[in-house]
Amino acid sequence: MNTGQMHPGMHPINDDLVRRLVAEQFPQWAGLAVERFPSGGTVNAMYRLGDDMVARLPLVKGGADDVVMERTWLPLLAPHLPTPIPEVLGDGEPAEGYPSPWSVYRWLAGEHPEAGALSEPVLLAGELAEFVAAMRNITLPGAPQAHRGGPVASLDAATRSAIEELRGIPQEGVDCDAATAVWEEALRAPGWDGPPVWLHADLMPGNLLVDGGRLTSVIDFGCMGVGDPACDLFPAWNLLPADAREVFREAVDVDDATWIRGRGRTLSQALIALPYYRKTNPAMTHSARHVIRAVLGEG
Structure with missing residues (x-):
């Protein structure tokens, strides 16, 4: 209950x-x-x-x-x-x-960006990519393992369970077969075979601050650590419109497999969050619904 x-x-x-x-x-x-x-x-x-x-x-x-x-x-x-x-x-x-x-x-001033209401989406995409690249290039020793930073397969059970739960909530209107197909594509993509890289690992709109549409701060590093660089591609789908998404993709300079894993990881987070928070956290459920629409609408 x-x-x-x-x-x-x-x-x-x-x-x-x-x-x-x-x-x-x-x-x-x-x-x-x-x-x-x-x-x-x-x-x-x-x-x-x-x-x-x-x-x-x-x-x-x-x-x-x-x-x-x-x-x-x-x-x-x-x-x-x-x-x-x-x-x-x-x-x-x-x-x-x-x-x-x-x-x-x-205190860090600014406001959280809102998907669908960005005043400078292309500029924001470039600034987010600059932040992600800078994190990725840090070489501090002794880094912790990032939350969610391991193999995509480690999320499989929770993701499939969430999809099945959403089948039982038809009012959410999630195309669960399409979601499964995207998720399985991420599972098939080659895994990260390079050294683990530094990640923020939770680049949600609520962890970003903007002023005049431009990125001013990144907050809440509770998930940070090292792992798969795909974990910091979340803004491509949780925030940026299609044209800015392509700018972000080019600027972060990742291969196709990493991009596919990033899309799958972002979708997984949304699928898990939606049934969990739908009665207690409107901001999280709003973001989850947006991600699901953005990812499933790409095809």
């Missing part, structure tokens, strides 16, 4: 808890306003802290590892990237009954 929660076991977080955590651990910021920032994110709660900062608190146990990883790697990645990324200003720890580490970041 749907409880209205995105995930089981979510930590209860509210304004008062965040104020207490800030006052206890960062007394220099205790007098600043605290306000929940509406977000379509699925792993963290976001609270504006004054005008220039944001507190980010994991909603579920698994998000704690992402906090620690970002503290370690964001300062090392930032000098290599053409686009601003989050800067950690404070390392929060469990307290006040809240069980996870959490962080305070510098």
